[in-house]
Amino acid sequence: MRWKVLPDPARRPPIRYVQCKECDARSEVVVSQAEGDLWSMHHSGRTNHRQYREFAASDLVTEPVREGA
């Protein structure tokens, strides 16, 4: 049987967080990139740290592919 992978329609949008690369502090888990950006700007204001990494995760589901369809 062949399978395909799809975004989970019950679990959108992707979740994300931002981590400071200089001290490992992390934002809350948020949905919008703007919230992660805001956390980074606040963190820079408090610490003068400038380097961040954004992590984003999407829930996926698999579905069998009907042969000949």
Ligand SMILES: [Zn+2]
């Ligand atoms: Zn930091």
